[in-house]
Amino acid sequence: MPQPESRTPSFMMVRDRLKEQIRSAVESAQRTGALPPFEIPQFDVLRPKQAEHGDYSSNVAMVAAAAARKAGGAQSNPRAIAQAIADQIALASATSTGAGSTDAPLIGSVEIAGPGFLNIRLADGWLQAQVPAIIAAGAAFGNSDRLAGQRWQVEFVSANPTGPIHYGGARNAVLGDALAGVLQAAGANVQREYYVNDGGSQFKWFLETLYARYMNLFGHPVAIPEQGYVGEYVIGYAQLVRDDVGDALVSMDRAAALVALRPLGRAIVLADLERELGRMGVHFDNWFSEQSLYDEGLVQQSLDYLDARGELERRDGAVWFKASAYPGCDKDEVVVRSTGSPTYLAGDIAYHYDKFVRRGFDKVVNVWAVDHQGHVARMAAVMRALGMDPDRLIILLYDLVKLVRDGQEVKLSKRKGNLVTISDVVDEVGSDAMHFNLLSRGPESVIEFDLDLAVAQNNDNPVFYVQYSHARICSIFEKAAAEGVAVAGTPADTALLVHPSELALVRKILELEEQIDYAVDRLAPHNLTHFASELARTFNAFYRDCRVVDPDNVALSAARIELCRAAQTALVRVLTLLGISAPTTM
RNA sequence: GCCCCCUUAGCUCAGAGGAUAGAGCAACUGCCUUCUAAGCAGUUGGCCGCAGGUUCGAAUCCUGCAGGGGGCGCCA
Incomplete structure (x- = not known):
C-alpha cells in the first residue's frame, strides 16, 4: 500500500485540511454556477457529539445561506447549498485519487443532515495510512508548528524560598x-522559570529563623522571631549549615552572621525545593x-x-x-x-x-x-x-x-x-x-482533594485506568514476541485494519493533535486528561473486539501490532505531556 | 461598597455558538477455558442556579438577580 513517506510529524491538522477542502468546494460550486457569488463567511468545522453525524461536521451551508441571500442569489436554502457543496467535494475526492499521489483521499463521504449540516466521514484508506505515520512521528506525534519561531517563558511555582x-x-x-x-x-x-523571592521580608524572616535554629544547635538561646518559621524542617536546615561551616557563625555578631547565612540558607532551601519538585518530575x-x-x-x-x-x-x-x-x-x-x-x-x-x-x-x-x-x-x-x-x-x-x-x-x-x-x-x-x-x-x-478517599480509591483513579491500558499494550507485544507471531516494528499492511473498533482507535489517536491545539488555545491542559481516558477506553474496546495475537492470521496480527504501537505512541505522548509515567507492567 | 471566578446527574467534574447535554464514581444487571477481569457491556439517573435578551440555533455570548469562593495594604 502507498506509504505517506513525505508526511512530517507536524502535518496539517485534519480539521484545517477539511476547512480548506470545503472552501475550495464552495468556490468550485460558484464557478460552475451551482452557487451564486458571495463572500464565503466564517464557518466552523467541528466534531459532532453523535457518532452518526460523522467524524466532522460543518455549518458552512447555514452561514452561507445568509450570505447568499444577502448577495441576491436565488439559492438560499441551506440544505440545497449543502448539496451543491457536497457534490463538489465528492467530485474533488474522486479526481484526486489518481495522478500518482501518495496521499489517499481524506474524505470518505459527505452527508447532508438536519437544517443543513455537512456531515463528513473520513476515508478508511486514509485512516489506515495514518498508522505508520503516527508511529514514525513517535515522541513528536501531535506536534504542530503553530508557535514555531516564538520564544515563550512559563514562570510558575515561584513559592517563597522559605521551606x-x-x-x-x-x-x-x-x-x-x-x-x-x-x-x-x-x-x-x-x-521554564522559577522566580526566587530572595529579596523580600519573608526570606529575611526565614534567615533569622535559620540563624536562631543554628545557634540553638550550639546551646545558645536565640529566640525564633515572631514572624519567623516555626516548622521543624528549619532545624534540619540548621544542621546542614553546621555540617557545612561548623561553628564559624557562632562567634560572629548577629548582623554579620545573617549576611554569611544568606547564600548558605538560599542554597539549602533551593536544593530542597528542587528535590521536592523533582519528585513530581517538574524541573526548571x-x-x-x-x-x-x-x-x-x-x-x-x-x-x-x-x-x-x-x-x-x-x-x-x-x-x-x-x-x-x-x-x-x-x-x-x-x-x-x-x-x-x-x-x-x-x-x-x-x-x-x-x-x-x-x-x-x-x-x-x-x-x-x-x-x-x-x-x-x-x-x-x-x-x-x-x-x-x-x-x-x-x-x-x-x-x-x-x-x-x-x-x-x-x-x-x-x-x-x-x-x-x-x-x-x-x-x-x-x-x-x-x-x-x-x-x-x-x-x-x-479542587477539593480528599486524601483518605484518594488512598482508599486507588484502583478507581482514572490514572490507573490509563496506565493499565499502556501496560496491556506492552503485555500484548510480549505475548506476540513469545509466540513468534509478529514482532513490533516489522512491516505490516495496515489496510487490513477494517474493523470498526480498529478504525475508531485510529480516529481517537489522531485526535491528539487537536487536543494539544485546544490546550494551547486555552492555555489550559486539562482536556488532555479527559482525552487520555477516552483514548484508553477506545483502546480497551479494540482489545475486546479484536484479538491481536493470532498465529492463524499473521498478517492481520502484524497490522494490529502496528495499531497497538500507534496507540502506545499517543498514550505515551499524552501521559508525558501530563507528567505521568507509562508503566510497562502493572 | 467595587472588581474577579464559580453554580451542569446522588457525588467529583468535562462540555470548543450547533443536532437527542457527556464521562468517572456510587447503585443495579450480565461477561473470565481467552493478548492483564486493575477489564468489558448494559440499566437507572438532568427546569445546565433564576429571569430576561442577542439569532436560524444558547449550558456556551450579553444584562440583571440569588447563592458560594476570592481580591481590594507604604504585605508578598
Whole structure:
C-alpha cells in the first residue's frame, strides 16, 4: 500500500485540511454556477457529539445561506447549498485519487443532515495510512508548528524560598509544567522559570529563623522571631549549615552572621525545593533571583525609565506608580516606601522589564494562585507603562486546592508548622495520581482533594485506568514476541485494519493533535486528561473486539501490532505531556 | 461598597455558538477455558442556579438577580 513517506510529524491538522477542502468546494460550486457569488463567511468545522453525524461536521451551508441571500442569489436554502457543496467535494475526492499521489483521499463521504449540516466521514484508506505515520512521528506525534519561531517563558511555582512547598503549590507545578509542554508541542521555544523571592521580608524572616535554629544547635538561646518559621524542617536546615561551616557563625555578631547565612540558607532551601519538585518530575530551566534585580541595579533602572515616561509620582514621602491611569486599576501603587525601601511591585516591574526588554521573550505566562488576581490588572498597567503590548504577558490564574483529611479541611501554613507538603502528598497518593487529579479540572475550579478517599480509591483513579491500558499494550507485544507471531516494528499492511473498533482507535489517536491545539488555545491542559481516558477506553474496546495475537492470521496480527504501537505512541505522548509515567507492567 | 471566578446527574467534574447535554464514581444487571477481569457491556439517573435578551440555533455570548469562593495594604 502507498506509504505517506513525505508526511512530517507536524502535518496539517485534519480539521484545517477539511476547512480548506470545503472552501475550495464552495468556490468550485460558484464557478460552475451551482452557487451564486458571495463572500464565503466564517464557518466552523467541528466534531459532532453523535457518532452518526460523522467524524466532522460543518455549518458552512447555514452561514452561507445568509450570505447568499444577502448577495441576491436565488439559492438560499441551506440544505440545497449543502448539496451543491457536497457534490463538489465528492467530485474533488474522486479526481484526486489518481495522478500518482501518495496521499489517499481524506474524505470518505459527505452527508447532508438536519437544517443543513455537512456531515463528513473520513476515508478508511486514509485512516489506515495514518498508522505508520503516527508511529514514525513517535515522541513528536501531535506536534504542530503553530508557535514555531516564538520564544515563550512559563514562570510558575515561584513559592517563597522559605521551606517545603505546601500542597496548593503542587497545582501550580503540574499546571505550569504541562502548559510548558503543550507550548513546546506547538513549536514554541519554551523556558521554564522559577522566580526566587530572595529579596523580600519573608526570606529575611526565614534567615533569622535559620540563624536562631543554628545557634540553638550550639546551646545558645536565640529566640525564633515572631514572624519567623516555626516548622521543624528549619532545624534540619540548621544542621546542614553546621555540617557545612561548623561553628564559624557562632562567634560572629548577629548582623554579620545573617549576611554569611544568606547564600548558605538560599542554597539549602533551593536544593530542597528542587528535590521536592523533582519528585513530581517538574524541573526548571532557570531559577531567577529577585535579589539579583537589586544587586544589578535593574530595579532602579526600570523605575528611572518609568519616571522618565512620567509614570511615577512623589506623594506623602513615597514614590507611586500612577496605575489608576490604566484600565482595571482604581488606585495608584507605592513602589518605594517613605522609608526608602522598594515594594514587591518595584521588583516585579524590574523583573518583567528584564523578561521582555533584556531577555526578549515574545510571550510570558505567569502561573499564579487566584489570590493574586488583584495583581493582574496592575501588571497589565505596568506593561503599558513600560511601552509594551500587555497581551505579551499572560497571567494564568488557578483556584485553590482544599486538602481534606479525616473529613476536615487541612489548613496549610508554614508558620504554624503543621505543614502538608508536596512530598507528603506524593508519599501518600503518588506523583502520577496527583498530576492526573490536579490536571483533570479547569484552572478556575476549586479542587477539593480528599486524601483518605484518594488512598482508599486507588484502583478507581482514572490514572490507573490509563496506565493499565499502556501496560496491556506492552503485555500484548510480549505475548506476540513469545509466540513468534509478529514482532513490533516489522512491516505490516495496515489496510487490513477494517474493523470498526480498529478504525475508531485510529480516529481517537489522531485526535491528539487537536487536543494539544485546544490546550494551547486555552492555555489550559486539562482536556488532555479527559482525552487520555477516552483514548484508553477506545483502546480497551479494540482489545475486546479484536484479538491481536493470532498465529492463524499473521498478517492481520502484524497490522494490529502496528495499531497497538500507534496507540502506545499517543498514550505515551499524552501521559508525558501530563507528567505521568507509562508503566510497562502493572 | 467595587472588581474577579464559580453554580451542569446522588457525588467529583468535562462540555470548543450547533443536532437527542457527556464521562468517572456510587447503585443495579450480565461477561473470565481467552493478548492483564486493575477489564468489558448494559440499566437507572438532568427546569445546565433564576429571569430576561442577542439569532436560524444558547449550558456556551450579553444584562440583571440569588447563592458560594476570592481580591481590594507604604504585605508578598
